[in-house]
Amino acid sequence: MFAYLKRPEEGRTVTIEYEGRKLIARAGDTVAAALLASGIDRFRSTPVSQSPRGPWCMMGACFDCLLEIDGVPNRQGCQVTVVEGMTVRSQQGARRVSP
Amino acid sequence: MANYDFAVVGGGLVGSAIAYGLCGEGHRVVVMDEGDVAYRASRGNFGLVWIQSKGLGMPNYSDWSQSSSRLWLELAPELKELTGIDVQHQRSGGVHICHTEREWLQRRETMDRLSRETEGRFHFEMLDHRALASLVPAIGGDVFGASWTPMDGHANPLYLLRALHAGIHQRDGEYRRGGPVRRIARDGGAFRLERDGESVHCQRVVLAAGLGNRGLAEQVGLEAPLLPNRGEVMITERVAPLLDIPTTYLRQTGEGSLQIGDSHEDVGMNDGTRTEVLADIAQRALRAFPRLRDVRIVRSWGALRVMTPDGCPIYQASVTHPGAYLACCHSGVTLAAAHAKRLAPWIGGGEYPEEIVPLTAERFHVRVSETA
Numbered sequence A: 001m002f003a004y005l006k007r008p009e010e011g012r013t014v015t016i017e018y019e020g021r022k023l024i025a026r027a028g029d030t031v032a033a034a035l036l037a038s039g040i041d042r043f044r045s046t047p048v049s050q051s052p053r054g055p056w057c058m059m060g061a062c063f064d065c066l067l068e069i070d071g072v073p074n075r076q077g078c079q080v081t082v083v084e085g086m087t088v089r090s091q092q093g094a095r096r097v098s099p
Numbered sequence B: 001m002a003n004y005d006f007a008v009v010g011g012g013l014v015g016s017a018i019a020y021g022l023c024g025e026g027h028r029v030v031v032m033d034e035g036d037v038a039y040r041a042s043r044g045n046f047g048l049v050w051i052q053s054k055g056l057g058m059p060n061y062s063d064w065s066q067s068s069s070r071l072w073l074e075l076a077p078e079l080k081e082l083t084g085i086d087v088q089h090q091r092s093g094g095v096h097i098c099h100t101e102r103e104w105l106q107r108r109e110t111m112d113r114l115s116r117e118t119e120g121r122f123h124f125e126m127l128d129h130r131a132l133a134s135l136v137p138a139i140g141g142d143v144f145g146a147s148w149t150p151m152d153g154h155a156n157p158l159y160l161l162r163a164l165h166a167g168i169h170q171r172d173g174e175y176r177r178g179g180p181v182r183r184i185a186r187d188g189g190a191f192r193l194e195r196d197g198e199s200v201h202c203q204r205v206v207l208a209a210g211l212g213n214r215g216l217a218e219q220v221g222l223e224a225p226l227l228p229n230r231g232e233v234m235i236t237e238r239v240a241p242l243l244d245i246p247t248t249y250l251r252q253t254g255e256g257s258l259q260i261g262d263s264h265e266d267v268g269m270n271d272g273t274r275t276e277v278l279a280d281i282a283q284r285a286l287r288a289f290p291r292l293r294d295v296r297i298v299r300s301w302g303a304l305r306v307m308t309p310d311g312c313p314i315y316q317a318s319v320t321h322p323g324a325y326l327a328c329c330h331s332g333v334t335l336a337a338a339h340a341k342r343l344a345p346w347i348g349g350g351e352y353p354e355e356i357v358p359l360t361a362e363r364f365h366v367r368v369s370e371t372a
């Protein structure tokens, strides 16, 4: 479990939704950091073997932090900053290409 | 100083396939490779095992490629068995997409010519839109048709390179990375290869250093008239299965990424990318597959092809320096199986594959007609 070295200050937080649940996140954090700080470390399942994955590099290189953010699949959670009202879902396997 | 039966200069797909084949026949082999600073097509290519565009004007090259396409059916399971690495080879057939009727008619003429030149050994079919859509349901409604051959396929070129390296190791060959080999000197009937801080003694030497063969070949009485030709490619996010078979410029990998290619640019030793070129590549892919409009690109790169003047490979044994060989080609994935299973045994002392007899560099020499 991850913890902040310094607690988020009151008034500088945003509320996002993850899998239908409301989470309080520190403004300016990435989505990946916000989920980890809330105790969520299983972000996605892999396209081929469906094994569970969570963030690894936190710097845009490994693609293990993929999430569906505001309806867009396969986004790198560590590269997107939280925004008030953002809807986030786990990325289950490969995305489908719309017909 | 170590002593080897063979030193292979270059550990890309060509050198590795040859070394893998030589080790398999019991020779003591060392691969002398350069590091990450080298230009290395083997790490930037498109992964097609492709037959339908090869050999126009040089029917032997079509036969050689077809032989490799068949031998791939042995190579892939053999590598899996030996190294545990699945190189994701599929001989699924492949299509070359023709957007317009004009392109389709031109393609048919080219394919017909290849079939005539090979005396019918090259088989193909021209598909209309409906036939194409039944093989490739994701194809866009505006695409006119395609050419198809059952021999085409694809593989994961990075797994292939890794499997060949692992196979060399399994078969007791040595792979040594270091600086570029700079000098090849005769040493009695044998050779001495020199690079910074290292010197290797070997009975025979195979030059398979891609573009690096320039500058080495003439040291052993051979010619490597090669030019770089840049191709830029893109990779998308992984998506659920969309394409069962590869096309000339779009294929889906075993993990679900779509690989989109490619360009042909004459830009010297520059393996960068240009946004305009990538945009053109993306536009063409979108015309063929409009469904990809919201699929995101996650990586792009450029890599340099190892091009001969006519696009066909060069395989040659030195006359002035017996025991020295040269191998250069632009289709190192396609030809990997032929290199491991037919070229290497020839270099090892076995039968000269008849398809490659005309593929020496002599074909580039200007011929003066007798009557002139």
Ligand SMILES: Cc1cc2nc3c(=O)[nH]c(=O)nc-3n(C[C@H](O)[C@H](O)[C@H](O)COP(=O)(O)OP(=O)(O)OC[C@H]3O[C@@H](n4cnc5c(N)ncnc54)[C@H](O)[C@@H]3O)c2cc1C
Binding pocket: B009, B010, B011, B012, B013, B014, B015, B016, B032, B033, B034, B035, B038, B039, B040, B041, B042, B043, B044, B045, B046, B047, B048, B049, B050, B179, B180, B181, B182, B208, B209, B210, B211, B212, B213, B216, B230, B231, B232, B233, B262, B302, B303, B304, B305, B306, B328, B329, B330, B331, B332, B333, B334, B335
């Ligand atoms: C964009 C692109 C797409 C392609 N698509 C396909 C495809 O779909 N199918 C296909 O079959 N082929 C394809 N190719 C071609 C294929 O990648 C090449 O034919 C193949 O990789 C060539 O392998 P190579 O080992 O000769 O050269 P390289 O991969 O360039 O390897 C040469 C090696 O030699 C080493 N070296 C160089 N100089 C020295 C030296 N002096 N001493 C020691 N080592 C040295 C380098 O380090 C390198 O490892 C493509 C190429 C490109 C660029």
Ligand code: FES
Binding pocket: A032, A054, A055, A056, A057, A058, A059, A060, A061, A062, A063, A064, A065, A076, A077, A078, A079
């Ligand atoms: S954690 Fe590696 S890309 Fe996001």
